[in-house]
Amino acid sequence: MHLPSSALFPQNRPRRLRRDAFTRNLVREHRVTPHDLIYPVFVHEGENRREAVASMPGVDRLSLDLLLPVAEDCVQLGIPVLALFPAIDPSLKTPDGKEALNPDGLIPRVVRALKKEFPALGVMTDVALDPYTSHGQDGVLDDTGYIVNDDTVEILTGQALTHAEAGVDIVAPSDMMDGRIGAIREALEVQGHIHTRIMAYSAKYASAFYGPFRDAVGTRGALGKADKNVYQMDPGNTDEALREVALDIAEGADMVMVKPGMPYLDVVRRVKDEFRVPTFAYQVSGEYAMLKAAAANGWLDHDAVMMESLLAFKRAGADGVLTYFARDAARLLLAR
Ligand SMILES: NCc1[nH]cc(CCC(=O)O)c1CC(=O)O
Ligand SMILES: [Mg+2]
DSSP, rough: OOSSSSSTTTTTGGGGSSSSSSHHHHHOOOOGGGEEEEEEEEOSSSSSOOOOOOOTOEEEEEOHHHHHHHHHHHHTOOOOEEEEEOOOOGGBBBBGGGGGGOOSSHHHHHHHHHHHOTTSSEEEEOOSSTTTTTTTOOBBTTTOOOOOOHHHHHHHHHHHHHHHHTTTEEEEEEETTHHHHHHHHHHHHHOOOOEEEEEEEEBBBBOGGGGHHHHHHTTTTHHHTTTTTTTTTTTTOOOHHHHHHHHHHHHOOOOOEEESGGHHHHHHHHHHHOSSEEEEEOEEEEEEHHHHHHHTTSOOHHHHHHHHHHHHHHTTTEEEEEEEEEHHHHHHHHHO
């Protein structure tokens, strides 16, 4: 028999551990479970209103009555948290986005209904002004069109309190203003909302992958050619992500997030290694749209790439993933 030249061969045969399914199952280092998944949903006013989001196949804007069965499905599937995003009636949008502070607005009403019907299901809300502003930016503008920080933080703090008063479990500021986590945490404490958790969008990049989301919440038109580069992070930076996360933890965040997801797995890994806090990644609308489009063309296997993409987040160090695939993935996992 011909002998191989390497002294390590044939003692070292890594393929032994790949030979059959039971061995692969036995030695697998990372897994996805339904409990890892947060399901983002889009809500709008009305009754029995369902509107498909063209750039996000399988995702609809729903009125509250149609959202309730979706919430029930999440409970059945073991998905721990729903993340709410509003598509606000254009007649309610203003330059300062003050509808975000309305205690009887869409989001507070949806939160109250969900917590009443499904008390064990976690509910998370987005803290940011873009669905409420007439210009589609996440904050208020000065005369030059610059998004001003501190005035915006004041409004965001009011928005977070409004959600907390409605009974939300987790507020998730996605605006990228400086100092908002500290301001929100202090206000929550002062008002006695000591259990409200904060998941900070700490390292949120100015990304082109958010396009379909802006269709879903109806901000693409208002935003026009404008970008969010003066507050969201530059895609070229990773040290800066660590500084942002450090600030948010110091200011009182319970959990942090990196966003987008798949193109930023290096950032997820660095954040997890550095801070060892609950770390989440957002597989954003554009990532979802890419995989859906390729699958619809028959270029990729839908279920296989869905599960592989989610597993990649876990392997990179994420404790959980916000994903529009949450229900599909959970269903598949439970069927196995
Ligand atoms: N505060 C806005 C917000 N909250 C979540 C997303 C993106 C989510 C997605 O693309 O799936 C965005 C878009 C943006 O910053 O323009
Ligand atoms: Mg910050």
